[in-house]
Amino acid sequence: MSALFEPISVGGATLSNRVVLAPLTRFRNDDDHAPNADLAPEYYAERAIVPGTLLIAEATDSSVALGGYANTPGLYSAGQVAAWKKVTDAVHAKGGVIFVQLWALGRVNPGNIVSRVISASTVQENPYPVPEEMSLDDIAAVESDFVAAAKNAIAAGFDGVEVHGAHGYLVDQFIQDVSNKRTDAYGGSVENRARFALEIVDKVAAAIGEDKTAIRLSPFSQFQSMKMDDPFPTFSYIVSTLEKTHPKLAYIHFVEPRVSGGSDRTAAANETTDVYHALWSGPWIAAGGFTPESAKAYADSHPNSLVAFGRAFIPNPDLVARIKEGLPLVPYDRDTFYTAKAKEGYLGYAFAPELKGKYY
Numbered sequence: 001m002s003a004l005f006e007p008i009s010v011g012g013a014t015l016s017n018r019v020v021l022a023p024l025t026r027f028r029n030d031d032d033h034a035p036n037a038d039l040a041p042e043y044y045a046e047r048a049i050v051p052g053t054l055l056i057a058e059a060t061d062s063s064v065a066l067g068g069y070a071n072t073p074g075l076y077s078a079g080q081v082a083a084w085k086k087v088t089d090a091v092h093a094k095g096g097v098i099f100v101q102l103w104a105l106g107r108v109n110p111g112n113i114v115s116r117v118i119s120a121s122t123v124q125e126n127p128y129p130v131p132e133e134m135s136l137d138d139i140a141a142v143e144s145d146f147v148a149a150a151k152n153a154i155a156a157g158f159d160g161v162e163v164h165g166a167h168g169y170l171v172d173q174f175i176q177d178v179s180n181k182r183t184d185a186y187g188g189s190v191e192n193r194a195r196f197a198l199e200i201v202d203k204v205a206a207a208i209g210e211d212k213t214a215i216r217l218s219p220f221s222q223f224q225s226m227k228m229d230d231p232f233p234t235f236s237y238i239v240s241t242l243e244k245t246h247p248k249l250a251y252i253h254f255v256e257p258r259v260s261g262g263s264d265r266t267a268a269a270n271e272t273t274d275v276y277h278a279l280w281s282g283p284w285i286a287a288g289g290f291t292p293e294s295a296k297a298y299a300d301s302h303p304n305s306l307v308a309f310g311r312a313f314i315p316n317p318d319l320v321a322r323i324k325e326g327l328p329l330v331p332y333d334r335d336t337f338y339t340a341k342a343k344e345g346y347l348g349y350a351f352a353p354e355l356k357g358k359y360y
């Protein structure tokens, strides 16, 4: 039996296995950014078919200003908290553990919902409309929004929050030199570019607990015009700083070099997340392009590790049980990944009949 099916402790919870639902934006939420009561509780609960599985809920707006896409969820209103509570209750009833990913769009905000598009800097190597460079007051306000949303997440019954530091959204825009051209304390050196991410982690951890706080990073992703020439100095600094300042974080989550956002990418021979994993002693999640076989091999060769699945978890709500029992996976259909508010491609994927009796 692979380490993938050995228990591991994450954020005070004991998981029965190390297969994780990766955060997946699906645009199935209501127009007021509350999870849909007829769709979301069932969608998440069915992915907790094996008790003791960790789910990371989709990227969620920390405030109106930090969102900008239609039909993403939020965690800034009482209605959203109540709607998420139905999701977390349904997952907990199955014995699942659920974190939520908190994001801020920054420069990739399409600008059609809120008028102000903010980013680390105005001067950027990217094809986006010129955003407004954030003032120090803006930075403090965004950090407060993350804290408020994290507190709301706990009120909504989540077991913890994952700060979205990946894929070219605002936190990543500060981290990487391709987007951060600031000349103040938040730009320039590695330490300065890391400051915003580390301050958010500090403040969220102070508000809800270090063991309920996590961060996701993607040094290799080219999605949304990202990727530094040499990510190692910056990302190793972030991980080794967290190792010193927050060793009890729930986990650190890294995206593998073979994916960019939600698509495959060809990794260069010298690109690996192992150099970052080596700097961190707590629970570690790797995501991106895993198969059942490669996930088992990864868990067996990387101490304290878990493996998140994204695309494969969409048509296989029973993915954890399928991997455990060696059953084949249903192929995914990219056409319905992002269909706003649709039940199609979201609910209705059947559990494998072979699992009946043992798992459902």
Ligand SMILES: Cc1cc2nc3c(=O)[nH]c(=O)nc-3n(C[C@H](O)[C@H](O)[C@H](O)COP(=O)(O)O)c2cc1C
Binding pocket: 022, 023, 024, 025, 026, 058, 059, 101, 164, 166, 167, 216, 255, 259, 261, 262, 263, 287, 288, 289, 290, 308, 309, 310, 311, 312, 337, 338
């Ligand atoms: C439909 C879809 C939505 C996604 N949404 C998010 C998201 O909200 N936050 C995030 O960090 N990554 C997101 N990703 C990336 C996934 O979490 C994951 O890292 C990626 O799909 C690679 O893993 P996989 O090869 O197992 O699919 C998304 C990917 C897909 C396909």
